[in-house]
Amino acid sequence: MSELTIGELAKQAQVQSSTLRYYESIGLMPVSKRINGQRRYSQEAIKRLSFIKLAQQAGFSIEEIKTLLEGFELNVPPLSQWRLLVQQKLLEVEATIVRAQQMKALLEEGLRCGCLSYDQCYALIAAGDHC
Amino acid sequence: MSELTIGELAKQAQVQSSTLRYYESIGLMPVSKRINGQRRYSQEAIKRLSFIKLAQQAGFSIEEIKTLLEGFELNVPPLSQWRLLVQQKLLEVEATIVRAQQMKALLEEGLRCGCLSYDQCYALIAAGDHC
DNA sequence: ATAAAACTTAAAGTTAACTTTAAGTCAAGG
DNA sequence: CCTTGACTTAAAGTTAACTTTAAGTTTTAT
Numbered sequence: 001m002s003e004l005t006i007g008e009l010a011k012q013a014q015v016q017s018s019t020l021r022y023y024e025s026i027g028l029m030p031v032s033k034r035i036n037g038q039r040r041y042s043q044e045a046i047k048r049l050s051f052i053k054l055a056q057q058a059g060f061s062i063e064e065i066k067t068l069l070e071g072f073e074l075n076v077p078p079l080s081q082w083r084l085l086v087q088q089k090l091l092e093v094e095a096t097i098v099r100a101q102q103m104k105a106l107l108e109e110g111l112r113c114g115c116l117s118y119d120q121c122y123a124l125i126a127a128g129d130h131c
Numbered sequence: 132m133s134e135l136t137i138g139e140l141a142k143q144a145q146v147q148s149s150t151l152r153y154y155e156s157i158g159l160m161p162v163s164k165r166i167n168g169q170r171r172y173s174q175e176a177i178k179r180l181s182f183i184k185l186a187q188q189a190g191f192s193i194e195e196i197k198t199l200l201e202g203f204e205l206n207v208p209p210l211s212q213w214r215l216l217v218q219q220k221l222l223e224v225e226a227t228i229v230r231a232q233q234m235k236a237l238l239e240e241g242l243r244c245g246c247l248s249y250d251q252c253y254a255l256i257a258a259g260d261h262c
Numbered sequence: 263a264t265a266a267a268a269c270t271t272a273a274a275g276t277t278a279a280c281t282t283t284a285a286g287t288c289a290a291g292g
Numbered sequence: 293c294c295t296t297g298a299c300t301t302a303a304a305g306t307t308a309a310c311t312t313t314a315a316g317t318t319t320t321a322t
Contacts, residue, residue, distance in 0.1 A: 007268065018311055036318065038269055058234035072241060086242050093235045096188065100228045103189035107221045110203060111214060138298065149281055167288065169299055269318065288299065
């Protein structure tokens with residue numbers, strides 16, 4: 001059960017096989033074990049991919065995710081460059097959350113009150129008021 | 132004060148002039164008034180651009196933003212296609228918020244406990260536990 | 263044993279969202 | 293008046309993140 005072919009991993013992790021080859025080629029996924037030239041993966045790969053997807057959906061680029069993962073793997077010292085990156089990324093994720101919440105409020109307001117224009121709604125939301 | 136050149140608008144809205152021309156060319160911004168062939172904008176444009184930026188940061192594509200803005204402008208009927216899109220987008224924004232919050236927790240945990248590997252952290256977060 | 267399905271690599275193609283370039287026109291200061 | 297900076301269009305170029313293609317090998321099912 002624990003040795004997955006590329007197709008099996010792709011199915012379980014909800015990505016395409018070509019994406020897995022691509023991730024390997026750019027160093028985002030480690031070069032996997034081969035059997036007769038074909039890739040074999042462990043369950044570990046699923047976890048790594050789920051982390052990658054989550055980070056992507058949180059707005060991280062592939063380069064940033066690579067850096068993050070390297071840091072997790074190296075068990076970095078307290079004042080490293082990596083920690084600074086993580087701290088900076090934390091701020092960005094927090095900003096993302098705030099903006100997504102604003103957008104949510106805007107959409108709800110738009111649905112609820114049938115505002116005449118987006119900027120009317122926008123002004124209302126900004127003022128913390130409602131229709 | 133109310134008539135802005137493309138450069139002035141670009142500066143105030145924190146985008147490049149070329150982006151404004153591009154947005155006009157694809158119909159995301161309305162074709163603006165011209166004076167001797169040069170664009171002039173009202174304050175309205177700033178509001179529209181701030182909405183566009185917010186929506187983008189919330190994960191909307193330009194095509195989706197166009198559709199959203201059209202709906203806001205048309206004052207659409209209760210059961211329109213537009214309302215369905217907004218409802219669907221609301222769900223997506225909510226999912227974005229949840230994932231960004233998960234990512235935030237992961238980063239905080241990574242910083243705080245100096246975990247050995249991302250999936251260790253991942254498992255901990257998933258279990259609601261800590262190091 | 264063989265046919266179909268899944269795998270391989272390397273390289274080219276795709277899409278979104280801009281940005282840059284080229285060649286020229288307009289506007290503001292000295 | 294003239295130069296310099298900001299503007300114009302149209303078209304080509306860029307970047308990230310994949311996806312597709314082509315030509316071939318391996319595995320699986322009958």
